[in-house]
Amino acid sequence: MSVRTRNLTHTPPAEVSLQDALDALGDPVRRTILRDLAGSPDWTRACGTFDLPVTKGTRSHHFAVLRAAGLIEQRDEGSRRLNRLRRPEFDEHFPGLLDLVLAEPAAG
Amino acid sequence: MSVRTRNLTHTPPAEVSLQDALDALGDPVRRTILRDLAGSPDWTRACGTFDLPVTKGTRSHHFAVLRAAGLIEQRDEGSRRLNRLRRPEFDEHFPGLLDLVLAEPAAG
DNA sequence: GTAGGTGTTCGACGTCAATCGAACATTTCG
């Protein structure tokens, strides 16, 4: 039974360490996803709609890391997987951290 | 002429990217140094006075990374090299980030 | 049913950073 079938995708992590958060935010591709996501309404962006310099497989990996760090939430809609930035939830655990990422100039 | 002789150690970096900051804070040994340093008055802690699970060479490397990220400043005092946490300077560039690290439970 | 679009998983590869140990430089102290 696949992860997708079991629908585990939707379960947010119970606890996220600062180490996990910093690791997740340490990759520029992942920060690009977060900034892009912050500029769109919730549940309007599928994984494939992000302009990223990596292939499908790598892209999927990055979304998994963001999920595990509690930074995003995903929901299946037909054949696509829609995303939502878990901003208030993450801010509660690590106030100010996500703000720094979102304030970072794109492509930088 | 060695770096030490030229005294380049004291020069803080001109500009630090978020990438550099996250990289520097991404290592648990370096966060231990920062927390320990925050608990001591400025210029009272030599590099060797920190309880770290690494050898001399690695320790020196970590201090160099923290220096390059603008997180600490160093000054020679005899044969020892004293440290100071550049808290206000770093907070100005990345407000809230260092606070999260210093609030992190030790050894975690 | 067949085809196309979307996303995941897996193995393999390359690269980068942390680590160690040894050699070296500098200062201090006997």
Next chain:
DNA sequence: CGAAATGTTCGATTGACGTCGAACACCTAC
């Protein structure tokens, strides 16, 4: 002077992570 203490630097090793490509699963059309 010689010896100990403090840090740095360098080469080599190792492990982790980002990446790709192919295979697979699922949904939605036609």
